[in-house]
Amino acid sequence: MDNKTIEVKTDDHKGPTAPKDPTRKRSGFFIMFESIIEASTRLDGKFSQEIYLEGRLSDKANFTGGVEDEEILAHLASCNGFRKLVHSIGISVKAHDEREGTEIYFSLENWGKTNKYESGTRIRIPCVADGSETLLILDEYEWSSDDDVPGKFTFEFEQAGALATASIILYLNDGFEVPEITPEPPIEFGSEAYRGMITKSLVSKGNNYKLKAAIEKAKRGEDVTIAYIGGSITQGAGAKPIHNTSYAYQAYERFKQLFGHPEADHIHLIKAGVGGTPSELGLVRYDRDVLRDGTVEPDIVIIEFAVNDAGDETKGNCYESLVLKALNAANAPAVILLFSVFQNDWNLQDRLSPVGWHYELPMVSVKDAVVEQFRLSKAKGNIISKRQFFYDIYHPTNAGHTVMADCLGYLFEEADRSEAEGLDIMIEKLPVIGNDFVEIRLLDRSNCEGIAVIEAGSFIETDTDLHMVELDFDSFGTPQFPFNWMHTAEAGDGSFKLTIHSKRLILVFKDSGSQEFGSAEILVDGQHMKVADPHIINWTHCNAVILYNEQESKEHTVEIKMASGHEDKRFTILGFGYVK
Template structure:
């Protein structure tokens, strides 16, 4: 046997001189056993994206247990991050055996070309759950780096799922407490059921909900519709199409009440991330009623953590509730109050509307927040780290809790006495109902009620906010019938003449430096400078342009703001009350 053969044989037994172990460093998780999924993106990859900008501090606080404010402060910028963090440990455990490696990237956003010029820390993580270590000193950093932007896990095949953990190991001189691993949530236990019971805020008038339940039992067609923000969209649930609270509560309804395995129980899911009831109103007929093709029997409304952006402070929410209650089948309307990781929601503003009309109401906040403050020994059933995927969205466990809260309401309605009379809608609104008759006007239908000259906004934008509808595994572009100004469109204004008394503009937010501001005039008066960078990510932004008591003719003009004439801007549509 020659030396080369001996060396080859030795290598099969293990290294002749193992490396010294790396000294253990203090560190904290920003993801711990979080579910991820390869969602197909418009650019052809299959990935899970976790956004860090504006969220990383809370991720460290709630997932990692970090309480030291000086450490948290360093996470707000790339400069501070590099001072604090020595290395990043990433482990991915695929749900499917034999899954090859998963590509990991931590992207930092830049000061100039925000999404293109920042440093990207990349590695290939083996699909066996072992940890891959990324040393920050091994990467070339850009002087243009601004803030930690996002994490990306890229799969080879669409729909693949895994559990992922990401830990930041700290440089010498920084220490944080070690976080203990928690026991799994005891679903169905007596303690768990006590938590769920606290979500039951109001049974309300039972007539409509019991009617839907009886229809399902008798084998008639029943439609459950859900409208809300990103939580209703399914954010944080993996895979999103069947692990969201929407799908799980729909399945519970089918299994509990549906004849013939619930074959005639239909799901409509109309969640859209980052949007309030102000936009929910504009898209209700399109996304819930499907332009008249759908007449729901039950409508769940979830905007309790999105309506901070409602300019009307609840009038749009009440208008949406009444719009749903006015449905052809007299649907049951359920108000669902979700919660953020900081224990916040708008229940105090919105629940009085439910009391006013005696509607069924479910509060996730009432269920979980009190026990969040307890230790396991004191009676904690589910921790914030278990409930939340990030600071805004539930993880699979949180979505399960939300579904079980709705399931309890369904069960109590089934057992309750039938209310002798229907809900009374012939009464003054609590806050207002001025927007209940709003409808969407876009490039597809705008020429019917309005006279429109697109001017320099004659192009169509296809890079739009995406949302998975119903039980679909793919995402649908939102507001595709739009008007877009490009960098080569010229300076001619968009002009629209129509008779109305209330008008909402829906425009596209974007993080791209190619997008600029637009000036909006109504009847010659400047009313708004629409800035697509306030939110700084691709999503739909609704703003009120006009709110008057009587209908009259108006001229709306939109031009690029001074200095932004060579940039892009997209008018997604309008909400009109005539």
């Protein structure tokens, strides 16, 4: 292992470095431009914001920096290419708390060939957080011969929740040139053109019977709960600070302003977005995360999986099942379908909107609002550019989250203005895609008694290094699926066995970037079903896979054991979703 960790101490650092040659005249492009960053609490006790680069750096260069040169983009795929291309890195950080002497550390980490997270170079330098530029000149440092790919940039703060605005620019070596980007004018929120853009988001007002009932309830000063379930955008990714600038929070605030009583705290929020997960997992955790195990009855449920469900094995069956699960609640909530969008203009609206039309549900499309005007110049009618809307290629900026909230706010206003439907929707009809998973329930270590017979074998430990999610108003993360079963090498090689009477079963296991984790073989009734690989996506989150989907319920035995050659690795079974 050839590890290089380079630490520049504060007293060795004299503030922004002036290069010996006129670096400011060098061609360069932004990886981040005036992006808000936030100090999140990490398991090691530090407070930081990470910007992951592996497989994403060329996308950032193209998206934020406007780089289209294929040779330059190709150089960003490896550490060798990066060093051939980049002369220096300019880092500008301005703390929102303007106390004199506030310092934020910046680090560059390369992933290694020998040991991905340990054998590459790490350079860590202090930055004066007053908006001036600190320059990291690459040739001034030794680099590990084991460097493989650029791994991540990190900003470290002194305290949790601190905010700053940061820019990162890569200055290029001689022989490389990129065009300069012209700064964009500010977004004119509230303008007539902006309002016109927002109105395009309303795919359908649907049957407003339930939504108007919730609005009238709020106007009377009665308790109303708005719940959101979805992926990372619903979690608030890209919003800084995440707990009060996410679209979910902002739309909740819009509803309060429109229909709440200022003197009463009677409008409530449930925010249950989990990054990197499809409706397949949303189904499993709905009772726990939205209904809070029967303690909450939301009046409005907003479902956002239009950019997450590419991984849904059922191609919409799980999505429609989730919609019906929400609609079937005893208090009959209003259900709204929200279609977010990625930077490449993609979502699954065409697959999922038939569910909304089938059940006459209100539908809001952020894609319909923004994509058409993305293609226009400012002179031709552009209102918000992609660089202004997107924090990265997947998630909105604070401005993007505001647009999403305004789209939902427009639906609320339209529902309030419209005459009430005389009759409620009908859900007792054949599904448009499928409803196989409506009755799914979560099974984990906390509630398995009486539901299934479990022999844990060597899966006896509890994993505490879990996907952390900011729920509701929280600025801190809550661990997902804490009641789990983890295999470790020290526990032996015994299989995990679950015997259950059911017709459908989903396994939820932990995906991880750690090389300590290995694959597990899964057998159902003695037959090999699949190998669960925790490194397909390669970061700590929850992965749901269907083990069987049958029409009749019967007893099944599921065996999970470490795959051959992985016996000394770890593997975590987070839980199961079952349909009796």
